[in-house]
Amino acid sequence: MSMTMTARSFAAPGAAARRRKGWSSLWLVLGGLYFFLPLLATFLFSLHGKKGALSFIAYAHVFRDPEFLHTFSFSLEMAVVTIAAGLALMIPTAIWVNLRLPRARALIEVFALLPFVIPPIVLVFGLIRMYSRPPVMLVTSPVLLIAGYVVLSFPYIFRSVDAGLRAIDLRVLTEAAQSLGARWSTTLFRVVLPNIRVSILSAAFLTFSIVVGELTLAVMLAWPAFGPYMALVGRDLAYEPAALAVISFLLTWGSLAVIQLASRGGRGQGPTAGGVH
Amino acid sequence: MADIGVMGEGARSAPLSLRDKRTPLRTWAGLAPFLLFALLFMILPAGVLLIGSFQDPQGRFTFVNLAHLLRPNILHSYLLTIEVSLVTAVGGGIFGFLLAYAVTLGGMPPGIRGFIVTFSGVASNFAGVPLAFAFIATLGRVGLVTTLLKSLLGISLYDSGFNLYSFWGLSFTYLYFQLPLMVLIIAPALDGMRREWREASENLGARSVQYWRHIALPILLPSLLSSVVLLFGNAFGAYATAYALTGGFINLVPIQIGAQIRGDVLHDPNLGYALALGMVVVMTLTILGYTVLQRRASRFTRS
Amino acid sequence: MAFLELIDVVKHFGRHTAVQGFSLSAREGELISFLGGSGCGKTTTLRMIAGFEVPTAGRILISGRDVVPVAPNRRGVGMVFQNYALFPNMTVARNIGFGLRVAGRPGSEISRRVDEMLELIHMSEFRERYPHQMSGGQQQRVALARALAIRPSVLLLDEPLSALDAKIRVRLRAEIRAIQRSLGITTIYVTHDQEEALSISDRIVVMKDGRIEQVGTPFEIYNRPATGFVASFIGSSNALRAVAVHPEQGTASVDGQEISAARPLPALAGQEVRLQIRPEAISLHNGVAHNNHLRGTLVNVVFLGSIVRLVVSTGGSELMLDMFNNPHLALPEVGSTVTVGFAPEACVPLEMKGE
DSSP states (O other), rough: OOOOHHHHSSSSSHHOOOOHHHHHHHHHHHHHHHHHHHHHHHHHHTBBBBBOOBBSSHHHHHHHOOOHHHHHHHHHHHHHHHHHHEEEEEEEHHHHHHTTTTTHHHHHHHHHHHHHSHHHHHHHHHHHHHHHHTTOOOOHHHHHHHHHHHHHHHHHHHHHHHHHHOOOHHHHHHHOOOOOOOHHHHHIIIIIIHHHHHHHHHHHHHHHHHHHHHOHHHHHHTTTOOOHHHHHHHHHHSSHHHHHHHHHHHHHHHHHHHHHHHHHHSSSOOOOOOOOO | OOOOOSHHHHTSSSSTTTOOOHHHHHHHHHHHHHHHHHIIIIIIHHHHHHHHBBBBBTSSSSHHHHTTTTHHHHHHHHHHHHHHHHHHHHHHHHHHHHHHHHHHOOOHHHHHHHHHHHHHHTTTTTSSSSHHHHHHHHHHOHHHHHHIIIIIIIOOOOTOOTTTTTTTHHHHHHHHHHHHHHHHHHHHHHHTTTTHHHHHHHTTOOOOHHHIIIIIIHHHHHHHHHHHHHHHHHHHHHOOOHHHTEEEEEOHHHHHHHHHHTSSOOOOHHHHHHHHHHHHHHHHHHHHHHHHHHHHEEEEHHO | OOEEEEEEEOOOOOEEEEEEEEEEEEEEEEEEEEEOOSSHHHHHHHHHHHHHSOOSSEEEEEEHHHHHHHOGSOOOOEOOOOTTTTTTTSSSSHHHHHHHHHHTTOOOHHHHHHHHHHEEEEEGTTTHHHHHHHHOHHHHHHHHHHHHHTSSSSEESTTTTTSOOOOHHHHHHHHHHHHHHHTEEEEEEEEEEEHHHHOSSEEEEEEEETTTEEOOHHHHHHHSSSSSHHHHSSSOOEEEEEEETTTTTTEEEEETTTEOSSOOOOOOOTTTEEEOOOOOOEETTOTTTTSSEEEEEEEEEEEOEEEEEEEEETTTTEEEEEOOTTOOOOOTTSSEEEEEEEEEGGGEOOTTTTO
16 A cells, blocks of 8 residues: 555665676676786787787797797606606605595695795795705706705695595595405506596696796706796897797696696596796 | 405505504604605705804804894885785785675676686786786887877876886786685685575665675675785795896895895895795795684684 | 465566466464475565565565565565574674664664563573574574564565474474464465474465465365365375276276265276375274275284374275274284275375376
């Protein structure tokens, strides 16, 4: 009967949701602009190598530069070795934690904070001071660089592998394998590893993207890596740096896309956030 | 046919069996490789720096290096680094929160969230040299946006005082990895905001503002604070981006340390150690703050 | 006079119709249950009354005023959610006082009302506790107090006890009913638990696929189900297979023995029908003249405590027959032939598959 209340009532329920959506769209658009403009600008900038016309000449310069190939393949090598070393170190550790010592997981998580508490610039400082005199002269050996890279990447490797092991219920699988008479090496290589393939792949690609673009360790330890090469190019040339940035971005994006696709097949195994700067 | 396998003594044999009751020491021995690695390449190097910061070049114990930290130049670089980290932490925190809100609770189509999260994963990795180049290509002196603004709108960025290679330019660049990191950290917390709390508050007569003031923000505050603290630490330790963008010409603590390592300045490694120590102290405080606030945040998700 | 009225309420979600043609009049002080399985539309209808969903068509009147255009925070209905939805950052007192606080009431009034509500739910010692320090049942009582504190004109409960243990559920539903009665507040109670609905409601609305199957008192719903769905949803019952003889007159035959259903059968002569009969409506050796009688074999005797259930096989069906336990009862032997009897009115034809 009386409709006086409706005059004071707020807009109907649908309107509140619409207002919320309006603001959300705004933040989304602003965020999108902030993130895509630099990417677009970099790409367009990289096409300005030739005066007057858009061309890929900057890319041609980059790919023809012998230093590019040299440093890129060096970083690639380092990445592969780091991945191998990191996996060889962390997979057994993760398996041990899952099977025998769940309490240690918290301890390892504390260690995983160290690369944050001791940023790469400080880490490399310490590594140099410690290993630049006898008896342990590692500072000229690539071992030190790789060790540094493993320090940077082991938290991600561990978390990825650990998540994968938890998803497959490691204990039950290994007990089943054992009851069927398998030795531990058989169990490891034929039962455990194949089932955490996706986690391993995920960890590998994340490590790859960390190592290839890394600057701090490489430049301080004076290695001809891709990061320092890019910095050098940036100092001297104008359009080639943009081309390198595009290439680097595609590599990173590509690696993470591979992880995303691969992890669609696995349970509980996927990429993690963060990186090195 | 059952292969009884390598059953025997020692922690290395049959490591996958649970039924043996190994003594705790033997069990911890399985972590030996990792612990050794951590010792050799994280703890000891840090220790060397720690000790070195209390020594003079002849190796005698001294507080001189710590006193040198109070030199105006050094103090200024700490302050500057703190400023940059604070600005990008709060800025990245606010805008990252808004973006995360938009894709979780904000009623956007479901596919958008996945895309933003994936992109955030990539963008939080896209730091260092390529990021610096990207921003130079965008907002550098002949960057795309700079020239567009001049040709289309007649606005000259650099004449009005903007400079990419300065505090604000650097901060703006840092946001590129701070913002996505915030999105990734805070999205789970936003997921934990139950729809029923909002409905219950509406049902009881509260307007949107009141809901945020009395319920949502109090619940989210610990997560927000802990994330901002993490972002602070993230920016404080950053070296590559600053180096690539400014060529080492900005007076941040990481840059100072880098200069010490290369002997670019007065060759005083012990000062470098003190700088490094100072940085580690800041980072430790950061991580402690983060952990404490995270514990408080999880109180609400338990109910 | 109807206090809460829903008139031809319809709700579409895209192409899916969640609620159709829903009309109901609730008197002041009534407790009406919406009862049905998942997806029957009961929660959607409740949320439309609360204002969290907007009806595609139809009107909802509270005290004569159409509330459909009114925002949910202005309707004066109190809602209790399935998982309590207590604000985790507030104590019990602040939770209960929240509605009054956002309305700008003075602190003293809020405090008094909170105390009143705590008394009502017998939880005064819990004033300063936080939700995570309480059990589910305690949290739900606080949620109820919170909804009542704002003196709503209608109280809405969305499966409030589903998340709780069975024993607590029984105790709490009696408490809720007692409070509701003492306050005389019109209440809509959504549940999928028919025992709950039967025990506390003034009237029950049985729903299926977005439609109302039947509205009635618990007694009516149980004893005079209007459709086969209602009959099979409520309580336990038998499904007796028979062949229709004279469908218009309601006679059918089970293994050659003729019975009467006292109402038309939904089948042609010679087709199979299924008749629903309550276990307590059947008895052994019934001597009542106009009752149906069937001969069958006793296949099982199940002792359920206060009820003894006999299972009799006849004409291809197994009938359950409930009788009160009596220590001096002399029951026939398993395997022996028995005669069971039931009234014609007790037979309700069940919908055939595909209808």
